[in-house]
Amino acid sequence: MVLIGSHPILGFAVYFYSLGATVILAARKMDQLKSTAKEIELLGGKCDVMQLNIRDANQALEAVNQIVAKHGKLNGLVNNAGGQFHSPASKMTPNGFATVVDLNLMGTFYLCKAAFDGYMGEHGGTIVNIVADCRNGFPGMVHTGAARAGIINMTKTLAIEWGPYNGIRINCVAPGMTISSGMKNYPEKVLDGFIANGWMNPSGRFGTESEMAASVVFLLSPAASYITGVNLPVDGGYSLSRSDAKGPEAMYNPKGSLMRPYIGWPSDEKAAIQEVDAPTGIVKLFEKYKALAVNGINRDSKL
Numbered sequence: 001m002v003l004i005g006s007h008p009i010l011g012f013a014v015y016f017y018s019l020g021a022t023v024i025l026a027a028r029k030m031d032q033l034k035s036t037a038k039e040i041e042l043l044g045g046k047c048d049v050m051q052l053n054i055r056d057a058n059q060a061l062e063a064v065n066q067i068v069a070k071h072g073k074l075n076g077l078v079n080n081a082g083g084q085f086h087s088p089a090s091k092m093t094p095n096g097f098a099t100v101v102d103l104n105l106m107g108t109f110y111l112c113k114a115a116f117d118g119y120m121g122e123h124g125g126t127i128v129n130i131v132a133d134c135r136n137g138f139p140g141m142v143h144t145g146a147a148r149a150g151i152i153n154m155t156k157t158l159a160i161e162w163g164p165y166n167g168i169r170i171n172c173v174a175p176g177m178t179i180s181s182g183m184k185n186y187p188e189k190v191l192d193g194f195i196a197n198g199w200m201n202p203s204g205r206f207g208t209e210s211e212m213a214a215s216v217v218f219l220l221s222p223a224a225s226y227i228t229g230v231n232l233p234v235d236g237g238y239s240l241s242r243s244d245a246k247g248p249e250a251m252y253n254p255k256g257s258l259m260r261p262y263i264g265w266p267s268d269e270k271a272a273i274q275e276v277d278a279p280t281g282i283v284k285l286f287e288k289y290k291a292l293a294v295n296g297i298n299r300d301s302k303l
């Protein structure tokens with residue numbers, strides 16, 4: 001039984017049900033949740049939906065209590081809901097900063113605490129918190145950089161304090177620039193910047209939703225049973241270096257190739273109709289990655 005805070009990428013759910021999990025999707029907009037649930041069911045998975053605003057601690061506990069009452073347990077939690085807006089700190093209002101901290105840091109704590117109080121404290125469980133690359137400063141995103149760094153440290157503390165409660169494990173995944181629905185939140189100018197820079201990492205490309213989903217499923221699964229308190233960057237190596245104006249391969253191997261993208265679709269045709277829900281420029285990029293994943297790597301086809 002896995003509670004995913006947010007309307008998740010379909011990829012998550014595909015993996016979870018392949019492991020036999022029932023997935024519960026929770027976010028504010030029921031329409032989106034219901035349509036994702038329908039797709040999951042079409043693929044043969046088991047899924048439930050519930051309305052939840054993670055910025056309300058009482059709602060978080062109520063959600064966990066409802067799940068436990070209905071399904072008898074809650075052994076996994078993915079704190080995927082989150083986000084921010086792009087703004088220089090000099091133009092940000094105190095309330096703008098507080099709102100993003102409230103959503104990401106407070107919201108993640110509320111759900112972790114609710115899962116602990118409502119089930120995991122007594123029975124154990126596994127938590128994955130989605131953060132972002134905040135190893136260095138985060139220009140244009142001071143609020144989310146601070147909030148996500150807070151989540152990473154909170155995760156370390158909870159790993160130590162909660163490990164003795166039936167082996168609760170808690171880790172973070174820090175996605176690099178990923179082709180996803182979240183890109184719809186940004187104005188075109190910011191998106192253009194993402195597209196221009198998103199490939200500047202050792203992989204030479206953006207990440208895919210499947211790549212994020214696979215890392216989350218790994219950390220939730222017994223395959224990661226000796227891993228707790230870590231932050232796993234899933235970013236093609238971006239967080240290691242961000243200073244190469246033309247991307248690392250221009251310096252180290254000018255004839256180098258992209259890392260092959262993992263799209264990770266099930267092979268039957270029904271599942272292969274997945275589309276990415278993102279702005280046009282990003283969808284074009286995704287189409288290219290799909291072709292690369294199927295046909296192999298062609299350096300010249302990079303944007």
Ligand SMILES: CCC/C=C/C(=O)SCCNC(=O)CCNC(=O)[C@H](O)C(C)(C)COP(=O)([O-])OP(=O)([O-])OC[C@H]1O[C@@H](n2cnc3c(N)ncnc32)[C@H](O)[C@@H]1OP(=O)([O-])[O-]
Nearest residue numbers: 082083084085086087093094095096099100103182183185
């Ligand atoms: C490298 C990047 C990689 C990461 C990618 C992703 O994460 S993809 C995932 C991306 N996905 C997401 O981000 C999804 C989730 N994101 C969201 O829901 C919103 O971005 C939210 C976090 C602001 C919450 O919204 P809400 O409805 O609760 O907020 P509200 O309307 O009540 O405003 C509260 C305060 O914030 C201020 N303010 C708000 N917007 C802007 C702006 N553009 N500009 C300036 N300021 C802005 C607003 O003025 C107000 O302050 P004031 O005027 O009172 O002093």
Ligand SMILES: NC(=O)C1=CN([C@@H]2O[C@H](COP(=O)(O)OP(=O)(O)OC[C@H]3O[C@@H](n4cnc5c(N)ncnc54)[C@H](OP(=O)(O)O)[C@@H]3O)[C@@H](O)[C@H]2O)C=CC1
Nearest residue numbers: 006007027028029053054081082083132177178180181182
């Ligand atoms: N895409 C990228 O490049 C990167 C993404 N990330 C992070 O990964 C996570 C997933 O990203 P992505 O799928 O692209 O983002 P989306 O914006 O598509 O998804 C965010 C989800 O969070 C939910 N949500 C937002 N606020 C709340 C709230 N108060 N209560 C409950 N649910 C809420 C939204 O649903 P609803 O509005 O219905 O509530 C939505 O389903 C986010 O935390 C994002 O910041 C990190 C680094 C890079």
